[in-house]
Amino acid sequence: MTTPELPYSDLTPDSVMDAVESLGFQCDARILALNSYENRVYQVGIEDEQPVIAKFYRPNRWSRATIAEEHAFLLQLAEEDVPVVAPLQHQGDTLFNANGYHFALFPRRGGHAPELSREHDLELIGRWLARIHQVGARQPFQHRHTIQPAADLSQAAQQVLASGLMPEDYRDAYQSTMQTLAQQLPEQLPWNTLRLHGDLHSGNLLLRDQALFFVDFDDCLQGPAIQDIWMLLSGQRDEQQAQIRTIAEGYEVFRPFPSEELVSIEVLRTLRIARYAAWLSQRWSDPAFPSAFPWFTGHAFWSQHLLALREQQASLFDEPLQRF
Structure with missing residues (x-):
């Protein structure tokens, strides 16, 4: 059973x-x-x-x-x-x-992840992503999750702490860091929500013979358009700045680029980092997870996780990327 x-x-x-x-x-x-x-x-x-x-x-x-x-x-x-x-x-x-x-x-659809370092691929993704958001904006989800940064961050912390999987000597530092992050989150964010893919990393894109497919909408949700954009970025700040401009060029063929939402990227990145640990905590009773992620309960992971969260404390105050 x-x-x-x-x-x-x-x-x-x-x-x-x-x-x-x-x-x-x-x-x-x-x-x-x-x-x-x-x-x-x-x-x-x-x-x-x-x-x-x-x-x-x-x-x-x-x-x-x-x-x-x-x-x-x-x-x-x-x-x-x-x-x-x-x-x-x-x-x-x-x-x-x-x-x-x-x-x-x-x-069945075959293909490989596109090269996000190639301008052509990024611009193509931007064009189709705008089409997805055009459809997504027509009506809201009624039953799926809506991104709420403060509530989502609090829930992630509760799930991690309740699991008992974190080594005890990290517990106080983790609680303190998460409380500080919660206090630093903006009370108002410059976004309207729409239906999104929600988990648009390169692994959920397939490219074959110049045909692009968006796959795995399992985590689709209600949120800001920038949620489907920031996860396509990689590299140093100047590289990400160039990538934003390329994505925007494709996106604006069909829909205005949400430049005002760029200030929210580090908020959304913070949520993803926090929710990743919470996800593993919630799934640990499934035997597939200890087998696939054996390092999760070790000190090395939690040390790196805490460091990433602390780096986000500073990143929340960084100058945001710009459309131009």
């Missing part, structure tokens, strides 16, 4: 094939587990057809309503010819249930 400690204990190759075949496909018994910690994702071979991707959502993480919003957003984007990988429909639905698991099927 599935439990929080063993969330996928009932998911076997046979049950995966049974789930796929319940939607009218004939499996050829070829199943390849794909890299995914949060959910379980498989490439499933289909007789005389292209394989499909079967995604089994982590039990008790998302409600049916939140997953339905993810799928509705993807279908809207696909209708606008935005290059996303939308779920396959069966009898008008995209979300199904098998043995207590919510699951969905997607077409």
Whole structure:
């Protein structure tokens, strides 16, 4: 039986094939587990057809309503010819249930992560990202998370401390650092929210033969447009400044670039750093996590994590990147 400690204990190759075949496909018994910690994702071979991707959502993480919003957003984007990988429909639905698991099927898309150091790739991403945000701004999510920096930072700290996984000699310093960060967060932020990808790092972009695909909207949420932009940046400040300008050139083909939100990048970076440790803390009872992240409970990780948080204390007051 599935439990929080063993969330996928009932998911076997046979049950995966049974789930796929319940939607009218004939499996050829070829199943390849794909890299995914949060959910379980498989490439499933289909007789005389292209394989499909079967995604089994982590039990008790998302409600049916939140997953339905993810799928509705993807279908809207696909209708606008935005290059996303939308779920396959069966009898008008995209979300199904098998043995207590919510699951969905997607077409297979191949490719590699784009070179974010190449201006052409960045400008292409900027153009399509503006199209995603055009659609995302039409209506808000009703069930998915909305970024709220103070509340999100507080929740992350609570989850880390409640887990008991942090070495005790870091606990006081961590609490003090998180309290200081909370006090430093701006009370008002210059943004309007819209539906976003939410986790747009290079691993969630696929490029093949000049065709770009945005994949894995599992963490889509309501937030500022800059959330889908800042994670594309890398390197030193001058490099990031140049990248912003290139992304903006593509973005402004379809939508005004949110220059006023650039001041919020370090706030959003702080949240990501804090929430990463909270995510691992929340998932530690799943045996896949200690196996994949054995360093998480060691002093080296927490020393580096605390250092990163303290560096953010200073970064919150840095001069923001500029559009021009």
